[in-house]
């Protein structure tokens with residue numbers, strides 16, 4: 220049953236409530252390996268469900284366009300101060316609705332339409348909003364893209380430097396959505412400085428690892444950090460932008476009034492709660508456990524003959540390259556879902572297949588680490604993955620794995636649900 224319980228919703232809209240209950244049970248019963256997902260705490264859940272959703276507060280604390288900010292101002296200030304303290308940033312804006320609008324704010328702050336941005340190519344591990352052609356950022360700006368080396372699977376910093384010298388981008392993005400290795404912020408900063416570009420570190424995936432000291436911080440290297448709050452940081456769906464003092468006002472103006480209207484105050488409150496949680500010793504231990512689990516899972520998968528992009532992982536994320544296997548990414552992901560293991564199919568660098576039917580699987584360990592799984596569970600998990608991928612045509616075997624997994628997970632409580 221969903222926790223907190225939802226009796227009023229169940230009475231008012233049983234159809235909707237049943238779907239919510241179904242999703243809660245699904246999240247409880249599956250090994251959730253989608254690298255961008257997690258389980259938030261009950262405190263975060265409660266904050267998102269408060270009457271703060273009723274309030275409009277365009278502007279910033281102390282400078283609003285609506286009255287009645289006696290409680291919203293201190294809530295947003297708490298979130299801002301906690302973000303600054305946790306990441307060591309000069310300035311924080313906690314209003315972006317999500318990661319994509321946060322990145323758009325960086326464009327609005329530092330680029331005019333048609334000017335040049337440089338980011339990691341989507342099929343190499345970048346994000347749509349780093350200038351990919353189907354995104355507004357690729358349509359409205361001139362985008363140049365870097366990738367990874369074919370031999371190492373790691374960002375090709377020589378290519379980044381050469382491209383930057385040739386194209387003179389005004390903004391350089393580093394970070395991505397399918398990057399299993401540490402991002403070399405000092406190297407990107409040196410390149411950005413040389414060509415006089417603003418360096419934006421998009422830490423959406425790794426913010427929780429940075430907060431917990433399990434990944435180097437871009438602070439002192441990047442001018443701007445954009446991040447979602449709902450991935451490894453384990454907060455509500457939302458985003459933040461942190462900057463040096465120099466860029467604070469440009470970013471604030473870009474978020475409001477440049478791109479957005481009223482901030483989502485219930486989300487801001489939940490971000491404040493998540494940031495408080497993320498500043499604890501327990502969270503630092505959690506962040507390190509995420510990485511330990513990913514390394515253990517990568518090792519166990521490699522031992523079973525899976526080919527991993529870059530040969531392993533430094534963070535929470537693993538990218539399996541199925542090119543050498545008989546099955547492609549999509550049917551493998553579908554088989555795994557039936558077997559109780561939820562992940563997504565993904566392109567791999569230099570993928571010979573199409574983006575909608577690519578050769579890779581992307582996995583992350585943030586959510587299973589929240590559930591309490593440790594290194595000791597990773598060989599069994601790798602065995603299930605191996606068996607399910609091989610048994611894509613054998614539904615009864617997939618269902619048997621799903622039952623075994625649900626039984627295991629019964630011993631690992633999920634915040635937001637009781638069996």
Ligand SMILES: *Cc1c(COP(=O)(O)O)cnc(C)c1O
Pocket residue numbers: 255317318319320322345346348394395396421422423424447457
């Ligand atoms: C998830 C992600 C985003 C976008 O976040 P949304 O909240 O889905 O808009 C942006 N950049 C990176 C690197 C991401 O991983």
